[in-house]
Amino acid sequence: MVVPGAASDCTARMRTEVAIIGGGPAGLLLSHLLSAEGIDSVIIEARSQEYVLSRIRAGILEHSTVELLDQIGLGRRLHAEGHEHRGIYLQWPEERHHIDFVDHVGRSVWVYGQTEVTKDLVAARERDGQEIYYEASDTAVHDIDSDAPYVTFTDSAGRPQRVDAVVIAGCDGSFGPSRAAVPDAVRHTWERVYPYSWLGILADVAPSTDELIYAWHPDGFAMHSMRSDTVSRLYLQVPNGTDVTTWSDDQIWDSLATRLGHGQDGWTLNPGPITDRSVLPMRSYVQTPMRHGALFLAGDAAHTVPPTGAKGLNLAVADVAALAPALTALLRGNNPKPAASYSDVALRRVWRCTHFSWWMTTMLHTSGDPFDEQLQLSQLRWVATSDAGAAGLAENYAGLPIGF
Numbered sequence: 001m002v003v004p005g006a007a008s009d010c011t012a013r014m015r016t017e018v019a020i021i022g023g024g025p026a027g028l029l030l031s032h033l034l035s036a037e038g039i040d041s042v043i044i045e046a047r048s049q050e051y052v053l054s055r056i057r058a059g060i061l062e063h064s065t066v067e068l069l070d071q072i073g074l075g076r077r078l079h080a081e082g083h084e085h086r087g088i089y090l091q092w093p094e095e096r097h098h099i100d101f102v103d104h105v106g107r108s109v110w111v112y113g114q115t116e117v118t119k120d121l122v123a124a125r126e127r128d129g130q131e132i133y134y135e136a137s138d139t140a141v142h143d144i145d146s147d148a149p150y151v152t153f154t155d156s157a158g159r160p161q162r163v164d165a166v167v168i169a170g171c172d173g174s175f176g177p178s179r180a181a182v183p184d185a186v187r188h189t190w191e192r193v194y195p196y197s198w199l200g201i202l203a204d205v206a207p208s209t210d211e212l213i214y215a216w217h218p219d220g221f222a223m224h225s226m227r228s229d230t231v232s233r234l235y236l237q238v239p240n241g242t243d244v245t246t247w248s249d250d251q252i253w254d255s256l257a258t259r260l261g262h263g264q265d266g267w268t269l270n271p272g273p274i275t276d277r278s279v280l281p282m283r284s285y286v287q288t289p290m291r292h293g294a295l296f297l298a299g300d301a302a303h304t305v306p307p308t309g310a311k312g313l314n315l316a317v318a319d320v321a322a323l324a325p326a327l328t329a330l331l332r333g334n335n336p337k338p339a340a341s342y343s344d345v346a347l348r349r350v351w352r353c354t355h356f357s358w359w360m361t362t363m364l365h366t367s368g369d370p371f372d373e374q375l376q377l378s379q380l381r382w383v384a385t386s387d388a389g390a391a392g393l394a395e396n397y398a399g400l401p402i403g404f
């Protein structure tokens with residue numbers, strides 16, 4: 001229960017057990033799992049609710065993400081409206097191969113947009129009466145080295161607010177204040193910036209494929225994904241710094257057709273009206289530790305992966321699946337051990353997914369180096385035609401069990 005109070009300097013003051021910065025998938029899911037254990041939280045979110053609910057990002061849910069959403073009663077719409085995929089197509093000029101995850105590792109993935117996951121989480125949090133402060137500004141983290149940490153922010157009406165908490169969860173993505181609150185002397189970072197970006201489009205057209213196509217092509221990588229029976233999501237590798245307005249619709253569809261193999265073995269790519277387009281830079285980033293004092297980082301606040309392996313959203317879910325029981329043990333069971341080992345436990349999966357995302361990215365994107373291209377084609381042939389190679393991709397893509 002949030003207990004409002006009043007501070008002498010006109011700052012409205014409240015107390016909760018967990019102050020959560022960020023109302024994206026990580027923050028919303030964390031508050032949901034904590035609430036199921038009777039733990040009180042407050043969410044502070046920089047954007048409006050409309051913006052959060054319409055943000056177009058990831059679209060592939062790992063097996064263990066789906067299992068978790070089912071367990072907590074949030075899988076109904078996913079199973080009704082999402083699509084289960086057994087695998088993906090991997091291709092290069094003149095060849096397309098299907099990698100069947102179910103045959104190889106007994107696990108599938110689901111196509112269900114991050115926007116839909118977010119809608120389900122927001123609806124569940126509203127049903128439970130969760131306190132969410134949207135359109136917060138100047139969010140700052142204080143005294144994380146003490147046993148009285150707090151968060152300050154300005155609410156949407158311009159009033160200064162202070163949330164006193166037992167712990168703070170930094171779920172505020174790559175650009176929030178949480179990761180920078182860890183002192184420099186403690187913080188380690190690893191980063192890889194790739195020399196290419198993705199031009200992503202959303203189009204009102206039925207997908208031209210039943211499962212995702214990952215295509216290597218001398219002109220650059222292309223990918224055919226989807227969001228529903230009537231909406232397709234497609235990506236093109238483009239140089240860094242590309243201005244999205246310099247690509248006409250015809251140029252986008254022509255490049256997609258070439259790279260995805262339009263006409264190959266009778267396959268055709270159906271173009272349609274483009275409703276959204278953006279350029280997404282590709283980066284790998286990990287910050288450790290994921291806990292410092294009373295501050296716990298989860299999701300993109302601690303790490304970023306290039307989207308080629310479809311891991312960003314799933315990794316945020318896996319972090320929270322480890323963090324929620326650790327905080328429950330800390331706050332309810334008087335057992336600090338799971339919270340003490342949270343960073344080490346979460347980072348095992350973070351580095352596995354960081355490697356897999358790097359591996360998929362560097363196998364599929366061209367850099368103009370002819371030697372690298374031959375190595376990429378050799379790697380693709382091995383993955384697509386060897387059971388051992390395909391099983392490795394399948395196990396990582398469909399996702400290792402939570403707790404790996």
Ligand SMILES: Cc1cc2nc3c(=O)[nH]c(=O)nc-3n(C[C@H](O)[C@H](O)[C@H](O)COP(=O)(O)OP(=O)(O)OC[C@H]3O[C@@H](n4cnc5c(N)ncnc54)[C@H](O)[C@@H]3O)c2cc1C
Binds near residue numbers: 046057307311
């Ligand atoms: C632009 C973009 C496109 C992406 N596209 C894809 C894709 O195509 N495929 C794919 O697999 N993955 C994609 N991802 C990755 C995936 O969407 C993320 O990994 C996932 O959203 C992580 O969830 P999160 O809750 O940790 O972080 P986020 O979803 O980033 O949520 C963080 C929340 O914190 C809020 N916040 C930030 N600063 C503050 C502050 N100062 N105070 C309060 N709140 C704050 C933000 O508004 C946001 O709501 C994309 C990510 C981005 C950033």
